[in-house]
Amino acid sequence: MNSFHRMSRTRRGAIAVTAISLVGLGATSVPASASGPKVPAGLSVKSFNSSFKEMSKFKALTRAGKGLVGVILPDTTSSTRYINFDAPYLTEAFAKAGYSPSQFKIDNAQGVDATELADAQADIALGAKVLVFDPIDSTVGAAVESYAASHGVVVISYDRATFVGKKTYYVSFDNFKVGQLIGQGFESCVAAWGVSSPKVFELDGGEDTDPNAISFAQGYNSVIWGSAKTPLTSGMTNSKGYTLVGDQITPGWTNSLGATIFQQQFTAHKTINATVEANDGLAQAVITDLTQAGVGPRKIPTTGQDATLQGMENILNGYQCGSVYKAVYLEAQDTVALVTILRAHKTPPKALLNSTTKPPKGVPGKTQPASLLTPVWVNSSNMASTVIKDGFISASTLCTAVGNGVCTAAHITP
Secondary structure: OOOHHHHOOOOOOOEEOOOOOOOOOHHHOOOOOOOOOOOOOOOOOOOOOOOOHHHHHHHHHHHHOOOEEEEEEOOOOOOOHHHHHHHHHHHHHHHHOOOOHHHEEEEEOOOOHHHHHHHHHHHHHOOEEEEEEOOOOHHHHHHHHHHHHHOOOEEEEEOOOOOOOOOEEEEEEOHHHHHHHHHHHHHHHHHHOOOOOOEEEEEEOOOOOOHHHHHHHHHHHHHHOOOOOOOOOOOOEOOOOOEEEEEEEOHHHOHHHHHHHHHHHHHHOOOOOEEEEOOHHHHHHHHHHHHHOOOOOOOOOOOOEOOOHHHHHHHHOOOOOOEEEOOHHHHHHHHHHHHHHHHOOOOOOOOOOOEEEEOOOOOOOOOEEEEEEOOEEEOOOOOHHHHHOOOOOOHHHHHHHHOHHHHHHOOOOO
16 A cells, blocks of 8 residues: 555455464464474464564574575565565564574565566575565565465565465555554544535545455545445445445556546536545546645645655645554564564464454455554554654655645644
8 A cells, every 4th residue: 555555465464353363274274293392372463563572582492493584575666665665664573573684684676576586486495494575566576475385485465455375464554444543534524524415425445456455445444434345336325324326446556646536526416515545546637636626725635645745745735534554563573473473383373363354255265363453543543653753754844845834733843
């Protein structure tokens, strides 16, 4: 969506519902064994932190389980996240849970559908009993899950849902909540920047290819306009005096297309003075158009997600309201915890498998059990205590880009 504009394609949802049990989802459940090691007491999606200490509690379950765990990440080009964070965090989580290097395998599909499917087939041939994969798109997602199901392999769809498969679980952040945070951050920014009679343009993500993008838009539309529909019809208003000038989807999360869409709209509608973007990449596309048109900082709000370096720069320089941060180290530990429980034929506790995910209206598929983590809105007030503290963004790199004085004002030490 990450996004990471392609990741968001990912990144980027499913609709979160209420906490569930596995009753009624028999096809997705794994037969539980009453004997042997127990699932760590009190385990929930809130059990994990940057110390990785929770993972040591899984060593007995790791020993009790059998079979390889295959992990397939989607690409190396849409975001450095998969190289710099997902792979090393997953490796650390496996190691601290007691896995030997021969018991798990992490590959990267390099953005090629055929490679992702081939990697899955190879892992299963090597004896994988649980397969974790981040689908490049819904097409290969369905192919991988179908192949896994035909071989009795449990699948965890990582970060992006595909809504198919007989034994499929979903681990991600709550994507509807991501959208809500964008909407709330936008409204706060409109007030803080003194935008009068907001004339709003929304630049949505790749809803043509990514169900997650639909959930993001449903989230921010529900906050701003009181409607979970997407895209919305121009001319809508709300009780705060906002008017929707336009709402358009960016095909395939392609930033250059987003830039063209906004440039055309801004040319046709000079009254636009507030914007909503689904991720940092689209925000940057809009900011480039605005600055070229002579618009200065703290004039026309933009929004985003993925907490990219460019996004953090834009926030500190006064061109972006904020960005949604999804701490990958939490997602990695959550995934390894669920993997280990399923691999040992135990039942995941409700507080870990805390929700469901279902396809947005009009998207084929079915409801699946999900473990959804909580995202965080990042702006200049909490940047130091979130993305900088976690090492997700390098303070020195950021401060070189924006200047030490700007960093100091945000309590960031270069």
